[in-house]
Amino acid sequence: MNLKGKTALLSGASRGLGHALALALDARGCRLCLIARDEARLTALQQQLRTPGSRQYRGDLSDPKARACLLQQILAGESRIDLIIHCAGIGSHSLLEQLSSEEVQQLLQLNSVAPLEMTAELLPLLPADESAGIVFVGSMAGELITPGMSLYSASKHALHAFSRAAAFELAERGHFSLLVILGALRDTEFGAAIRQPLTGQPDWYRRLDVDPRQTAARIVKAIEKEQEKLVIPRWYGLVITLSRLLSPFTRFLTRYAFRQARPKSDQ
Numbered sequence: 001m002n003l004k005g006k007t008a009l010l011s012g013a014s015r016g017l018g019h020a021l022a023l024a025l026d027a028r029g030c031r032l033c034l035i036a037r038d039e040a041r042l043t044a045l046q047q048q049l050r051t052p053g054s055r056q057y058r059g060d061l062s063d064p065k066a067r068a069c070l071l072q073q074i075l076a077g078e079s080r081i082d083l084i085i086h087c088a089g090i091g092s093h094s095l096l097e098q099l100s101s102e103e104v105q106q107l108l109q110l111n112s113v114a115p116l117e118m119t120a121e122l123l124p125l126l127p128a129d130e131s132a133g134i135v136f137v138g139s140m141a142g143e144l145i146t147p148g149m150s151l152y153s154a155s156k157h158a159l160h161a162f163s164r165a166a167a168f169e170l171a172e173r174g175h176f177s178l179l180v181i182l183g184a185l186r187d188t189e190f191g192a193a194i195r196q197p198l199t200g201q202p203d204w205y206r207r208l209d210v211d212p213r214q215t216a217a218r219i220v221k222a223i224e225k226e227q228e229k230l231v232i233p234r235w236y237g238l239v240i241t242l243s244r245l246l247s248p249f250t251r252f253l254t255r256y257a258f259r260q261a262r263p264k265s266d267q
Contacts, residue, residue, distance in 0.1 A: 012088030
């Protein structure tokens, strides 16, 4: 896919990976439609873009009513979108007894319902018989058993399944669906909204975090190649494969690690 002159709709554009993706796509000559809640950050980002014609669509994708209004604005303002990138998301480290209905609704709405609903509503804007695609930013939590992250894992499992099924249908239209399976990112605000943040993580674990700009560059290359899957960092692909091949052992190891990491007051 040649991105020059294409129009890309990008959610979660004002922070972290979304911000890095916006700059990387702009460098390819891609016109951007930016979605985020923060008007000041969106305006600051838009001022950095070199490709003309960018637009802001401000709204809270976790709110069904706000999302419906946002979709109406996009459908009224855009006649064609070549690339849809679902990057907005929030995390959760809540244990089962810490979950609330509010957290469940907010996280599932933003991580799962919003990208599925937006795909359904915006699909007619993808050009017929031309290169176009949809990108779903997923997580390792959507592939592996992750106790202590049950809600977040559920939201990402749904997104992964949708992307994989959509890939078959989109291929019949000459389009593609790219699933990005990510590990933790470095120096982002992704964890700011987590209700029950993890504490006491060892330094070696944090050194596994990947750089958002390098991640954005790899995603853009995968889009240009019209890939169906991208795992970042690469060696996580081996972890996924081994966890499935050695399922009984990995379940035991996961249970043991969770017991060791869980605060003593919770045991």
